[in-house]
Amino acid sequence: MKKIALVFIAALFLLGVPKVKADEGMWLPMFVKRLNYVDMQKQGLQLTPEEIYSVNNSSLKDAIVRLGGGFCTGEIISDKGLMLTNHHCGFGVIQENSTKENNYLRDGFWAKENKDEIPAGFSVSFLVKMDDVTKDIIPFLGVELTEAQRTAKADSIIKVLEEKAGTDNEYDIQIKSFYNGNEYYLFVYETFGDVRFVGAPPSSIGKYGGDTDNWMWPRHTGDFTLFRVYADADNKPTKEYKEDNRPYTPKHSLPVNIADRRAGDYSMIFGYPGSTDRYLSSYGVEMAVNIQQPSIVKLRRQVLDIYEAEMAKDEQTYINYADKQASVANYWKYFQGQTAGLKRLKIYDKKKAEEDAFEAWIAKDSKKAEEYKNVISNYDQGYQELSKIILKSTYDIEAIYRIEAVSFAWRSRGLLGALSSDDEEKKAKAVESFKATAEKQFKEYSYAIDKQVFAAMVKAYATDIPADQQPKMFKDLVAKFKGDYAKMADKIYSKSIYTSKERMMKFLDKPKASTIEKDPLYQLAKTIILEDYVQTLGAQKKEINEKLDNAGRLYLKGIREMNPNHAYAPDANSTMRVTYGSVKDYYPRDAVYYNYYTTIEGIMEKEDPKNPEFVVPAKLKELYKAKDYGQYANSKGEMIVNFISNNDITGGNSGSPVINGRGELIGTAFDGNWEAMSGDIAFETELQRTISVDIRYTLFIIDKYAGAKHLIDEMKIIRELSPNTTVEVPVKEEVKEEKAKETKKK
Incomplete structure (x- = not known):
């Protein structure tokens, strides 16, 4: 799949400048305190900024991982290092380990015990912290320099700063340019080289709809794969697979919410969007x-x-x-x-x-x-x-x-x-x-x-x-x-x-x-x-x-100077971002309406045994006929498969967690919608949608289809209704006082 806030933006929010639209913008989580926090609360957020991003205490960022150098995102969903991402993110691993005798692409794979898990061949990185180092670079890039000289000078300064920050060799250090070289930020990562393949559905579920449905809504795809992160005996990262490594105990893992979703529910996505070109001329x-x-x-x-x-x-x-x-x-x-x-x-x-x-x-x-x-x-x-x-x-x-x-x-x-x-x-x-x-x-x-x-x-x-x-x-x-x-x-x-x-x-x-x-x-x-x-x-x-x-x-x-009251989000560049919005339907064109979720009924409606993209596994049909959905059906008895939200994402966000207002996992992002494919260059506010696998369908496949309940037992399952935008939530005291004054006047 596919695509921050700065000090000056923070100041604008504090001064009461008009708020940023919730459905556009990929923001650096280190500035979450300075974002329009009141607006986020009104939409359904029930977390403190420190619960979202903290350097000294566990927070949501500690459950989010970058796969390899940033080709996908994953999230930790148990205290035993179990990691969830997309099927298409794990597709290479599934394919490389498939043979005619054990065709995991066709049949799926589920490790019954830790010893059955397969080395994945890629690493994952956790973000430790990020820092603004603009003041250490920009003042040394004089206006007399040509662009080539400026780039060379910046690179030499970055090299010194990265070496200084990484002297203990415990972490991976990276400094990246933002706003086309107008600002710079430093990122500190902890990288784990031992990741193992735990489970995946067959491609008839994980890639249902194939190229035909790719980038399309409505969608009916179980696009998920499970891996596990391993560490040494002291819970420290190792560079490669070792047989005696142990499942990693994370600083934080995401609870999983299986309650109903409603239109307007708060949705927040953490991940590593690869690249956008929103300022292309x-x-x-x-x-x-x-x-x-x-x-x-x-x-x-x-x-x-x-x-x-x-x-x-x-x-x-x-x-x-x-x-x-x-x-x-x-x-x-x-x-x-x-x-x-x-x-x-x-x-x-x-x-x-x-x-x-x-x-x-x-x-x-x-x-x-x-x-x-x-x-x-x-x-x-x-x-x-x-x-x-x-x-x-x-x-x-x-x-x-x-x-x-x-x-x-x-x-x-x-x-x-x-x-x-x-x-x-x-x-x-x-x-x-x-x-x-x-x-x-x-x-x-x-x-x-x-x-x-x-x-x-x-x-x-x-x-x-x-x-x-x-x-x-x-x-x-x-x-x-x-x-x-x-x-x-x-x-x-x-x-x-x-x-x-x-x-x-x-x-x-x-x-x-x-x-x-x-x-x-x-x-x-x-x-x-x-x-x-x-x-x-x-x-x-x-x-x-x-x-x-x-x-x-x-x-x-120049345009930031020209429009000082507008908060410009920087382009994606494979660094951690957070975007917030809500679960939301849309009208793609005249007289056409798309609901915000799809069900297993749609899988059966699309079934075509002659088309390999739309073959439905026999066992899935049996579960459907018996309506055997276990605890994973919604209150109407429907088995939800996918849902959409107006979050801003791009390639690299594949596998990113969709999180509700309480910090609980409700889905896994995997695609964008056809009507807004221009989004990496120009975000389309009314049409842009993120397509995600509903976590209930993921758990249903793991439990009822694959019989891998031991994996479900690792997770913390929440059955309480997620917070909705219409729910009254706490806001800052000054906002409460303003509301009280307005009520008194009336």
Whole structure:
């Protein structure tokens, strides 16, 4: 899935400036005291700021984890380190451990005891604290510096500050830029390297609806997976799996609420949103809509057609390529929706109007006119230059690098360097290391698929990229085979060391640098990826990006000055954020209404045994027919599956907990809705919705479907009704006094 508050914002709230809309904004939790806390309370929050974020005491932040470097979010739901996230976040682990004999993708997996849990192969990080270090950086970045010099200077200061903060080596330290380089914050993490796979439903539940339902509401998907975090005997993190590690005892775990949900219920989401581009200029929107996004959609569709045709022929191929197919498909559909949304909502026009207002504002003040004089011209010039090379840049990666044998050849650069040296020990180590790389490469590789992808992508590159932009080596290759791309693929793939495990291992027994250098797939990787994408285009984009970075930094600085009473949330950047809103229905278009939840009835209505995306497991149908939902049905007897809220999220938030006003888990976020796919660039207040798995459906599948009640027994289950926006909740004393005065006057 997909996408803070600052000191000056805090001051604005304290001064009584109009409040931030609850359904937009990804805020740094360290500033929760300075957010519009009264507004949060009115919506149903019953926690103190310290219960949300605290450095010295346990708080909600201590139950939230970042998966790996930030590809997803998870939450701790028991005092034994049990972690919940999305099925699609754990999909790679499920796929890697699936075989024909134990096909966890098809059948699901449930560890009966700790000893049955499987090492996951990724780490998780808990946020210890965050600090504002803007004052330690910005004063040293003088206005006389070019943007490149400014970036280099900031990086050197950041390196010193990170080293100083991480002297004990106990924590991972990271400083990140906010507001396009106008502010900086330091983050301290505790990282656990031993994470184990505990349980997952079959894909017919965890991925129900597949690509058809992806990004769509109504939704009926049990998108969840369970892992467990392990620590050493002293409850400290270890860097890797060790058999004698113990389940981690967390500082905080989320209680699970299984009571009814109502429209208007408070919802808060913690997580690690990856990236948004809310301050993208009108010029950037124009380039994305007209050039970049359509090309990505086109190329990915061609690859998906090949993947899916071959996956349908063979179960092992399906297992091997399931994760690859899901990865390509997700953003194939995403960019379709985003392009359509940007056009439908006329985002270019809105951005242009904002830029025109900015230019009119600076024209009124000579000092401002001097400081911001190059902002719009740099945007204009930068995107004109970038638009000339963006298609080629996109095709280098989306077409040529997408070919698995080419990306494999690219990864052999280090081996080539070692083989070209006189250091025999270095050679031996490089060869052994690459043998491990090759084993992993060919474990899930299909010669037939990759050969077809090669022919399709090379043809697309030759057809769509202007001839004067194509490297000579590439044009010579096309000419040699007279444009017969299937023949070219047959010839190259029958001889290349990068398309056959047998040939690769034979080569590694007696490796020669010349063998790599002469291989046509290495030559393609070297020419397109290294010489073209990294070197030539890299140099051009570096110069262009200096203009765009300068414009972006000054524009954001300027519009905040221009609108001092508006609270601007910074773009997502894989740091912990909190967003608040409410469970809420919506009207996607004229005469169409969408309720805020779906039920198991919808699963049965969508069932299509002939379509693998809509196959319903026999046991789930049995439970449905018997209405055997246990304690997990709502008060109407319905088995709720998914629900929506107006929280602001993006990719990286997948797996994030949806939390009620008392700090209890009510669901797991996993997607956004089609009508608001433009949200990463322009948030659409009325239409934006987060789609989440209702925690009751998750527990129902674990308990009644999988029979894994021992996992339920670990959790703290709450059956009390969650607080609603209509419920009277405590507010600050001064607000109570104002209300009392108003009542007395009446």
